[in-house]
Amino acid sequence: MTLKDYTITVLGCGVMGTAVSSAILKSKVEPFPAKLIACNTTEAAATLALETLNSPIVEHSFGLESNRKAVSQADVIILACKPFMYQTIYDEVKDSLTGKQLLISLLAGTTISELTIFTPYVAKVMTNTPARFGCGTAGISFSPEAEAKYEDLVLKLIGTVGEAFKIPEKNMDAATALIGSGPAFCLLMMESLIDGGVRMGLPFEVAKLSAAKVMEGTARMVLETGDHPAALKSMVCTPGGTTIGGLLKMEDAGVRAGIARGVEEAAVISASFAKKK
Ligand SMILES: NC(=O)C1=CN([C@@H]2O[C@H](COP(=O)(O)OP(=O)(O)OC[C@H]3O[C@@H](n4cnc5c(N)ncnc54)[C@H](OP(=O)(O)O)[C@@H]3O)[C@@H](O)[C@H]2O)C=CC1
Numbered sequence: 001m002t003l004k005d006y007t008i009t010v011l012g013c014g015v016m017g018t019a020v021s022s023a024i025l026k027s028k029v030e031p032f033p034a035k036l037i038a039c040n041t042t043e044a045a046a047t048l049a050l051e052t053l054n055s056p057i058v059e060h061s062f063g064l065e066s067n068r069k070a071v072s073q074a075d076v077i078i079l080a081c082k083p084f085m086y087q088t089i090y091d092e093v094k095d096s097l098t099g100k101q102l103l104i105s106l107l108a109g110t111t112i113s114e115l116t117i118f119t120p121y122v123a124k125v126m127t128n129t130p131a132r133f134g135c136g137t138a139g140i141s142f143s144p145e146a147e148a149k150y151e152d153l154v155l156k157l158i159g160t161v162g163e164a165f166k167i168p169e170k171n172m173d174a175a176t177a178l179i180g181s182g183p184a185f186c187l188l189m190m191e192s193l194i195d196g197g198v199r200m201g202l203p204f205e206v207a208k209l210s211a212a213k214v215m216e217g218t219a220r221m222v223l224e225t226g227d228h229p230a231a232l233k234s235m236v237c238t239p240g241g242t243t244i245g246g247l248l249k250m251e252d253a254g255v256r257a258g259i260a261r262g263v264e265e266a267a268v269i270s271a272s273f274a275k276k277k
């Protein structure tokens with residue numbers, strides 16, 4: 001279904017609400033929203049969102065009454081509060097829900113079935129902080145009602161974060177670990193590369209720029225060639241050279257299993273956020 005002159009209400013416009021809103025507002029997505037209302041509890045957070053989003057179509061809202069009004073105006077609600085807050089927020093705004101609105105949830109863990117208290121039209125999205133700069137990734141699952149009516153609109157709106165694709169809901173906890181938490185895992189790796197460079201005498205700024213560009217370039221090489229990372233890694237390893245020596249030290253320290261088990265742990269924690277039946 002195509003909406004015209006529609007309003008997006010972002011319930012909880014903190015880090016992720018702002019990231020996804022920024023991506024939408026900076027894009028030329030069609031249909032473009034007529035209005036976006038950034039809702040928070042505090043004036044300080046609402047004002048920060050308004051300043052960060054810096055667009056003539058953005059309004060801000062804070063406090064119960066104002067947020068209820070913002071929800072009653074919404075065609076699309078982007079829910080971006082902490083996972084444990086969704087029930088409280090539902091209780092706050094339930095009288096403003098129309099039953100026809102599309103809910104796009106950015107929450108970790110919380111399931112589509114839990115979110116259908118808001119509306120039958122639910123898209124569960126797992127994206128990440130790079131969304132703010134249009135270089136994010138997003139996995140999307142739909143309730144059957146949302147898939148039938150709003151799939152095209154959600155793929156377009158969430159596509160503005162960078163790369164967006166459908167995944168089955170059973171893969172959402174894994175996606176939360178890899179896509180949602182992934183930037184933090186990559187940043188730990190980046191910090192380690194910088195530490196190594198600084199330890200061996202590189203100035204910090206040189207080490208930081210080098211580490212970031214090495215990770216960016218390596219990611220692009222994987223995407224452009226489509227090759228397995230192991231094949232590309234092998235091309236870097238001169239027999240008897242520096243790389244194989246460094247890699248063996250890292251494997252001795254359990255880096256590979258440490259990172260893979262870290263992803264597993266994040267997915268287990270994401271699954272624990274859903275209500276136990
Ligand atoms: N951070 C990340 O990298 C990622 C987070 N996520 C998911 O995104 C969601 C949001 O996380 P994040 O953006 O980091 O969290 P933030 O704390 O940055 O944002 C949450 C926002 O919700 C607002 N809020 C709280 N209570 C209410 C309420 N009753 N009514 C309206 N607004 C309210 C807060 O406003 P105020 O401060 O005024 O109370 C705050 O701005 C989480 O569910 C998380 O699982 C998913 C992927 C990545």
Ligand SMILES: O=C(O)[C@@H]1CCC=N1
Nearest residue numbers: 108176177180181182
């Ligand atoms: O740490 C968290 O729980 C959230 C979800 C994914 C990234 N940040």
